[in-house]
Amino acid sequence: xxxxxxxWSEESWINPDLNDWKGACLTAGVDIxxxxxxxxxxxxxxxxxxxxxxxGSNSKDSAVNAMNRVLELTxxxxxxxxxxxxxxxxxxxxxxxxxxxxxxxxxxxxxxxIYGPSVRTILDMxxxxxxxxxxxxxxxxxxxxxxxxxxxxxxxxxxxxxxxLGVPIEEIGARSFEADQIPKPITSQCVxxxxxxxxxLMREGWTKEQVLAAYCQAMADRVARLLERNGMELDFAxxxxxAKNIGVVRRVEKLMGVTALQGSYDSQIAGALGGALMxxxxxxxxxxxxxxx
Amino acid sequence: MKPTIAIGNEYIESWKxxxxxxxxxxxxxxxxxLIHAAxxxxxxxxxxxxxxxxDGETWMTGYTCGFxxxxxxxxxxxxxxxxxxxxxxxxxxxxxxxxxxxxxxxxTECKLNINIPRNHDKLAVNYFKDELxxxxxxxxxxxxxxxxxxxxxxxxxxxxxxxxxxxxxxxxTKGNEPKxxxxxxxQWTIRAMSMPKEIYNEELxxxxxxxxxxxxxxxxxxxxxxxxSAVDDPEYVRIFEEHGGLIVTDYNCYGTRYLWSDVTRQExxxxxxxxxxxxxxxxxxxxxxxxxxxxxxxxLGLAREFDVDGIVYVRLKNCCLWxxxxxxxxxxxxxxGIPVLTLEKEEIxxxxxxxxxxxxxxxxxxxxx
Numbered sequence: 001x002x003x004x005x006x007x008w009s010e011e012s013w014i015n016p017d018l019n020d021w022k023g024a025c026l027t028a029g030v031d032i033x034x035x036x037x038x039x040x041x042x043x044x045x046x047x048x049x050x051x052x053x054x055x056g057s058n059s060k061d062s063a064v065n066a067m068n069r070v071l072e073l074t075x076x077x078x079x080x081x082x083x084x085x086x087x088x089x090x091x092x093x094x095x096x097x098x099x100x101x102x103x104x105x106x107x108x109x110x111x112x113x114i115y116g117p118s119v120r121t122i123l124d125m126x127x128x129x130x131x132x133x134x135x136x137x138x139x140x141x142x143x144x145x146x147x148x149x150x151x152x153x154x155x156x157x158x159x160x161x162x163x164x165l166g167v168p169i170e171e172i173g174a175r176s177f178e179a180d181q182i183p184k185p186i187t188s189q190c191v192x193x194x195x196x197x198x199x200x201l202m203r204e205g206w207t208k209e210q211v212l213a214a215y216c217q218a219m220a221d222r223v224a225r226l227l228e229r230n231g232m233e234l235d236f237a238x239x240x241x242x243a244k245n246i247g248v249v250r251r252v253e254k255l256m257g258v259t260a261l262q263g264s265y266d267s268q269i270a271g272a273l274g275g276a277l278m279x280x281x282x283x284x285x286x287x288x289x290x291x292x293x
Numbered sequence: 294m295k296p297t298i299a300i301g302n303e304y305i306e307s308w309k310x311x312x313x314x315x316x317x318x319x320x321x322x323x324x325x326x327l328i329h330a331a332x333x334x335x336x337x338x339x340x341x342x343x344x345x346x347x348d349g350e351t352w353m354t355g356y357t358c359g360f361x362x363x364x365x366x367x368x369x370x371x372x373x374x375x376x377x378x379x380x381x382x383x384x385x386x387x388x389x390x391x392x393x394x395x396x397x398x399x400x401t402e403c404k405l406n407i408n409i410p411r412n413h414d415k416l417a418v419n420y421f422k423d424e425l426x427x428x429x430x431x432x433x434x435x436x437x438x439x440x441x442x443x444x445x446x447x448x449x450x451x452x453x454x455x456x457x458x459x460x461x462x463x464x465x466t467k468g469n470e471p472k473x474x475x476x477x478x479x480q481w482t483i484r485a486m487s488m489p490k491e492i493y494n495e496e497l498x499x500x501x502x503x504x505x506x507x508x509x510x511x512x513x514x515x516x517x518x519x520x521x522s523a524v525d526d527p528e529y530v531r532i533f534e535e536h537g538g539l540i541v542t543d544y545n546c547y548g549t550r551y552l553w554s555d556v557t558r559q560e561x562x563x564x565x566x567x568x569x570x571x572x573x574x575x576x577x578x579x580x581x582x583x584x585x586x587x588x589x590x591x592x593l594g595l596a597r598e599f600d601v602d603g604i605v606y607v608r609l610k611n612c613c614l615w616x617x618x619x620x621x622x623x624x625x626x627x628x629x630g631i632p633v634l635t636l637e638k639e640e641i642x643x644x645x646x647x648x649x650x651x652x653x654x655x656x657x658x659x660x661x662x
Binding site for chain 2: 089101102103104105140141142143144145146148
């Protein structure tokens with residue numbers, strides 16, 4: 001089989017520092033995005049375990065598979081999880097979700113946890129859209145803007161370019177800085193046109209690194225406009241898969257004149273993590289309502 | 294809930310069978326009273342029911358607004374073959390282009406294009422009165438009926454009854470116990486522009502009386518007001534209402550703006566003068582250059598009156614009237630503590646899921662997550 005340069009590493013993780021979680025309130029968030037799916041389980045609002053996998057052709061199966069990985073790692077049964085929030089584009093397809101919440105709300109909440117309460121502006125760069133979100137010190141959304149017109153300028157667009165140039169996706173960011181000269185930024189409006197432009201640049205003799213620099217710059221230009229439109233308020237953080245691509249992150253930082261906060265967890269799990277936190281709050285609300293009635 | 298009335302519906306069929314004529318308009322600044330007074334049925338042309346506008350795009354190009362392209366497509370597809378006449382205005386740039394194209398390729402018996410001033414001073418009202426005189430004469434010729442002062446006054450009275458009923462219908466979305474949805478109100482205003490007002494007024498009266506007896510709607514998270522370009526598809530409104538919102542009022546030329554403020558009479562005015570003045574005074578969209586501040590005051594007043602939690606600002610792609618208004622929105626509403634969700638829209642909705650995510654997130658934001 002030909003090498004799949006786009007394929008990013010799926011991940012599973014269990015918190016090595018959390019040993020006394022038995023008896024804790026377990027909540028989960030499952031984020032089915034267009035490109036990746038994450039499941040996060042928290043114990044009393046502390047991250048216990050997560051899995052991040054590729055979203056397959058069946059969203060429901062993706063949710064089940066991601067959650068099964070977490071269950072295997074922790075030895076938990078699904079019934080032990082008290083409340084689950086489904087989020088992301090496929091949120092209605094999480095078969096075991098108790099409630100659905102949009103990814104915009106969950107990303108703000110998750111970013112607040114990962115990057116701390118000083119975060120006010122979040123850029124979520126997902127598989128097929130990007131979002132600029134403003135939130136308060138509690139991770140509550142104050143305003144947001146989304147751009148989901150095309151896969152160009154998103155994770156899926158980056159995957160297409162990785163395959164086209166034969167560069168492993170995890171290397172794209174670093175290699176984009178190896179370019180001494182940079183061609184004009186590639187279109188960020190249409191991934192099909194972007195592919196054509198990449199082919200044209202290669203035929204003109206530009207190196208892969210130079211073309212990658214142009215593509216990363218185009219992606220940064222596109223999201224910077226979204227950030228400008230929604231307003232930049234510090235602190236700033238980036239979530240989603242593209243947050244792992246320093247070729248885009250550094251260029252966004254330069255364009256906006258800011259530095260993105262560094263988090264202690266995988267940027268890709270922000271939505272699911274936010275979902276698990278929302279799940280805890282919703283459960284508490286339900287308990288309070290139960291006590292009143 | 295009644296489904297949205299079809300373009301070619303049973304009322305139009307009966308009307309035509311009786312040997313009477315139908316005249317279509319596009320912009321709500323064209324006074325239907327003049328068509329009605331000639332004994333003809335005025336209906337409003339819409340883009341609803343269009344699922345593929347490729348001919349509209351071929352004629353008008355992709356640089357025009359999707360609403361006008363869909364209207365042209367519906368005309369080309371023969372959905373408006375029952376029309377005997379069509380009156381278009383320079384309500385906006387692309388409606389004008391719609392007329393230009395239909396004037397060349399269309400088969401409608403009578404095609405009339407009028408100019409409507411963009412301000413409302415005395416000079417403008419006089420000019421508009423002259424334009425309406427042309428409409429009057431054209432309608433008399435098309436129908437074979439003279440439009441007398443008495444007939445025109447009777448039409449004004451009938452239309453004012455419709456306006457009063459529509460305003461009454463919207464009271465049912467007010468307060469803590471709303472009885473009807475925004476999907477329904479848009480269905481009813483569209484119904485008003487698709488059938489004889491005499492029958493419509495009776496139907497709407499019955500609907501209001503029935504709706505008053507309903508249990509209040511409780512399964513919503515935020516009271517929303519939809520403002521912006523022409524939204525003639527209640528299914529678009531339904532997206533918001535299926536994601537936790539309740540559209541309690543609007544500023545939409547197919548919604549409240551169609552028939553809201555009465556045609557009023559002033560001492561010494563003829564009926565046509567009253568119509569000219571009232572239509573230029575009515576607050577509808579940013580086309581009226583000397584009523585811009587008043588329009589925002591009116592929108593804000595409605596938002597307060599209907600206890601709105603958030604504004605959904607919808608702009609059709611390439612809309613020459615509402616496209617550039619966002620610069621004012623944040624200042625006019627957010628300063629008042631009313632959040633705004635801005636959405637770009639195509640006439641043919643193919644992104645219901647994407648709109649739904651935004652709608653739901655907006656409601657979650659208002660609810661405090």
